[in-house]
Amino acid sequence: MMNVKEIRKLFPIFNQVKPLHYLDSAASSLKPQVVLDAMDSYYEKLGVNVHRGTYQLTYEATDLYEKARSTVADFINAATDEVVFTRGATEALNMVAYSYRNILKPGDEIITSELEHHSQLIPWQVTAKKTGAKLVFIPLDKAGKITVENFSEVLSDKTKVVAINHVSNALGYETPVKEITRLAHEKQAIVSLDAAQSIAHQKIDVKELNVDFLAFSGHKMFGPSGIGVLYGKKELLNDLEPMQYGGEMADDVFHEYATVKPSPIRFEAGTPIIAGAIGLGSAIEFILALGYDKIHTHLTKLHQMLIAELKEIKEITLYNETASHPTVTFNIKDIHPHDIASYLDQKGVSVRAGHHCAQLVSRFLNVPSTLRVSLHIYNTEEDLFVLIDALKEAHQFFSSF
Amino acid sequence: MNIEHLYRQVIMDHYKRPKNKGLVNDASYLLIHYNNPSCGDEISVQLKLDDGIIKDIKHQGTGCSICCSSASVMSITLMNQTTDHALKIINEYYEMIKGYPFNPEILTGDAIVYQGVAQFPARIKCATLAWKAIEQGIKK
Numbered sequence: 388m389m390n391v392k393e394i395r396k397l398f399p400i401f402n403q404v405k406p407l408h409y410l411d412s413a414a415s416s417l418k419p420q421v422v423l424d425a426m427d428s429y430y431e432k433l434g435v436n437v438h439r440g441t442y443q444l445t446y447e448a449t450d451l452y453e454k455a456r457s458t459v460a461d462f463i464n465a466a467t468d469e470v471v472f473t474r475g476a477t478e479a480l481n482m483v484a485y486s487y488r489n490i491l492k493p494g495d496e497i498i499t500s501e502l503e504h505h506s507q508l509i510p511w512q513v514t515a516k517k518t519g520a521k522l523v524f525i526p527l528d529k530a531g532k533i534t535v536e537n538f539s540e541v542l543s544d545k546t547k548v549v550a551i552n553h554v555s556n557a558l559g560y561e562t563p564v565k566e567i568t569r570l571a572h573e574k575q576a577i578v579s580l581d582a583a584q585s586i587a588h589q590k591i592d593v594k595e596l597n598v599d600f601l602a603f604s605g606h607k608m609f610g611p612s613g614i615g616v617l618y619g620k621k622e623l624l625n626d627l628e629p630m631q632y633g634g635e636m637a638d639d640v641f642h643e644y645a646t647v648k649p650s651p652i653r654f655e656a657g658t659p660i661i662a663g664a665i666g667l668g669s670a671i672e673f674i675l676a677l678g679y680d681k682i683h684t685h686l687t688k689l690h691q692m693l694i695a696e697l698k699e700i701k702e703i704t705l706y707n708e709t710a711s712h713p714t715v716t717f718n719i720k721d722i723h724p725h726d727i728a729s730y731l732d733q734k735g736v737s738v739r740a741g742h743h744c745a746q747l748v749s750r751f752l753n754v755p756s757t758l759r760v761s762l763h764i765y766n767t768e769e770d771l772f773v774l775i776d777a778l779k780e781a782h783q784f785f786s787s788f
Numbered sequence: 789m790n791i792e793h794l795y796r797q798v799i800m801d802h803y804k805r806p807k808n809k810g811l812v813n814d815a816s817y818l819l820i821h822y823n824n825p826s827c828g829d830e831i832s833v834q835l836k837l838d839d840g841i842i843k844d845i846k847h848q849g850t851g852c853s854i855c856c857s858s859a860s861v862m863s864i865t866l867m868n869q870t871t872d873h874a875l876k877i878i879n880e881y882y883e884m885i886k887g888y889p890f891n892p893e894i895l896t897g898d899a900i901v902y903q904g905v906a907q908f909p910a911r912i913k914c915a916t917l918a919w920k921a922i923e924q925g926i927k928k
Contacts, residue, residue, distance in 0.1 A: 723852035725827055726795075729908055733791045741827040749828055755850045756828035784791070785853070788800035 389685045394677075395765050397421070406735030408770040413556055413584060413714050413761030414739055415606045422610055425669035426662040436658055438635055452661050455668030456651070459616055462671045463601070464592040469624065471617040471651040472664050476583040477506035479602035479617035480550075482654065483579045484510030486627035487548060493519030496545040498576075500525040500533050501747035502555040502562075507581045508747065511550050520547070530709055531751055532560045538567050546576040553591075554584040557748040557759065559710030561585070568597050577623065583607055587763065588686070588712055590679050593618055605663060610670030614663030617654065624650035631656040682764050686713045689762050689771060696775045702782055706752055713762040719778065722785045724758045730781040736774050793904030794911065795853065802857035802898065807864050811848045818928060822921040824913050829855045833921040840871050842926075847918055854902075854911050859918035861898045871926045878923050885915050 395401050397419045400409075409417060429451060437449040453467070460467045473479040491497070497511050497520055515522045523541045525533050533551065542549075549571045554561050568578045577599040582591055587608040593601055600619045606612040619627070629636065629647065633656035638646040647653050674682075690713040697703050702720040719727055724740035731738055739759040742749040749756060760774065811819075811834055818837070823830035831849030835842065845867055847859040865881075866874045873894075880895035887906030905915045 723855075725829075725852035725911070725914060726854070729794060729911060730791055732910075746825075746828070755830075784795070785800075788795075788797065788804065 389677075389681045389764070391685070391765065391767050395767075397673075398765055399423070401765070406773075408734070408736040408773050410760045410762065410766065410770060410774060411737045411739050412587075412763035412766075413559075413607070413743075413759065415612065416587060416609050416763055417765060418611065419609055419670075419673055421673055422666050422669045426611060426666040429662050429665050437661055438652075448661060451665050452659065455664040458668040458671050462591075462675070463616075463618060464594050465618050466621060468650050469593075469618055469621050471619070471624070471654040472659055472667075473602075473615045473617050473654075474613060474660065475606070475615035476581060476602040476604040477615070479600075479615050480506050480579065480581060481510045482617055482627070482630050483600045483602075483619075484514045484550070485630050488514050488517050489628055491515075491518040491520040491547055494545060495520040495547040496523050496543065497521070497548040497550060498523050498525060498538070498541055498546055498571075499550045500552070501527055501751050502531065502533060502558065502560070503550070503552055503745065503747070504556050504581060504583070505744045505746070506583075507550055507552060507579075511548070521545075525551070527751060530560075531555075531558050531707065531748070533562045533567075535563050535566045535570070539570060542570055542574060542576075544574060546571065546574050549576055549578045550581075551578070552581040552584065554582075554588070554712050555745070555748070556584045556714070557743045557745040557757075558707040558716055559584075559712035559714030559761075560707065561711040564596050564598065572597070584712065584714075587674070588679070588682065599623055605667040605670060608667075608670055609673050611663050611666040614660045614667045616667075619650070621650065625653070627654075629654050629656065633657045635659075677764065685764060686762055686766075689713065689766055689768065690715070692768065693760065693762070693771050693774075696771060697778075700775075700778065700782070703778070706757060715760045716757045717760075718754060718757055719782055722782065724756045726785060727758055727778070727781050730784060731774070731777050734773060734777040734780075736770075736777050738774075790904075790907075794908055796901045796904065798898050798901045799857045799861075800853060802860040803853040806847075806856060806860035808845055808867075809847060809860065811846050817844070817846070818925045820921045820925040820928075822917055822924070824851075824855075824917055827852070827914075829914060829917060831855065831859055831918050831921055833859070833918060833925060835922060835925040837871065837926075842866055842869050842871065842874055845922065847921075849918075851917065852911075852914050854905065854914040855917050858902060858915050861902070862918045862922060865895075865897055865899045866922060874926055875923070878919055878926075881919055882916065885912055 433448040435444045437452045579600040580598040582603045586603040605614040636656045706716045728740035817834040829851030834846040836844035845863040880890040884890040
């Protein structure tokens with residue numbers, strides 16, 4: 388069994404902020420000391436640029452940066468030249484959609500869903516508008532899930548791109564990606580997967596999923612903000628037009644034009660996010676040391692407990708009781724989520740209120756906004772007891788007026 | 789931070805029993821729509837001006853208690869004011885919400901109870917949404 392007390396000691400914020408019942412890990416996870424140390428160490432002992440230098444410090448910095456890339460590659464079962472460091476999942480997803488402005492033609496179809504985070508939806512809206520391609524939405528089932536059956540309804544010979552999430556940030560459902568990808572490939576469509584929510588919870592093997600592109604962020608998996616990853620199949624990456632040009636990625640430069648290097652440097656113009664990449668590498672080692680199995684066991688227990696407790700409160704409407712991931716979305720009758728969230732904040736309980744950068748989900752649920760509780764390894768039963776008590780008190784408080 | 793500084797009885801009264809709520813079908817009113825993209829709150833404000841004087845204000849929207857009540861309070865605070873003076877009141881309201889000193893001779897009445905919002909930075913947008921809407925209407 389996982390000793391949560393010991394795990395919490397690895398996160399310095401619990402010594403700084405008291406009380407802290409942090410229930411917003413789907414937005415960003417907390418950061419362990421080892422990740423901070425790895426980044427500090429780079430700044431304290433090296434602090435120089437990578438790839439370009441001709442002295443010892445820069446060799447060492449380059450080694451650390453490229454070692455982080457290998458760590459990511461091993462982690463998702465990719466080759467190192469298939470791993471591009473980006474500013475985050477948002478930038479990675481934008482890079483794919485941006486490049487397809489040159490590839491898609493009028494009449495082509497892009498399949499997406501109402502579950503998408505704005506970072507997956509909006510870039511493709513723009514690409515569709517600029518190319519004359521059409522956005523097609525997978526009809527969600529009653530609970531709001533993407534099913535293979537419903538995906539098949541919209542898949543056609545016109546489908547060129549499938550841009551979907553691995554796990555919904557608002558509802559915590561897992562998409563049947565493997566089967567959807569198999570079907571998409573039968574139509575020669577590519578699959579761009581938003582794995583920002585899944586990566587901190589389950590093993591991802593890009594060969595097994597067989598998706599063409601995959602994006603995730605460091606800060607949702609115990610790493611720093613400002614670093615993310617675009618994975619792409621080698622044969623596709625070198626066909627993508629870079630979104631940015633500049634130093635290091637340029638290969639041979641003439642007056643009128645320049646050639647560019649192959650992936651991954653092709654997509655890393657300018658000085659890269661060196662400390663961020665090193666921090667991400669450290670975060671991956673942290674996850675591997677914990678083990679996904681232990682994370683899953685711990686979170687499943689808390690998740691079930693939370694659902695059971697919330698169901699006891701009759702004024703609460705739960706929107707995703709059958710979520711596979713520990714994200715719980717709900718409302719309290721006649722009280723706006725923001726009012727509840729401010730009340731909870733007074734008790735040291737951090738939750739999300741709003742539409743979670745996935746406004747189409749709110750439209751699907753037909754509510755202006757919701758409360759979202761999301762869990763991770765540092766959460767305890769006590770966090771949930773405090774939450775439940777605070778929700779009950781909040782209901783009493785707002786009903787008293 | 790004390791939750792009771794935010795949720796005052798006056799605020800909750802305006803939330804439960806808002807003044808000037810409901811839009812009118814009248815082309816002589818200016819209509820301004822404002823939303824807060826991060827939380828989904830949205831508000832429509834109607835404004836009837838006559839010779840530089842605010843003759844009527846209507847509002848309708850969805851949002852939290854702070855957002856909806858502040859629309860009601862805004863409407864009673866600015867009703868029958870000249871547009872010039874209304875802009876001064878609005879400015880004092882923004883100062884107060886940010887926790888800065890404000891002129892209590894210009895900003896008076898129920899609007900003062902929103903002073904507590906300054907302790908809750910996450911709620912400043914809620915408390916100013918309707919005020920931003922009418923400010924835009926006046927400046928049109």
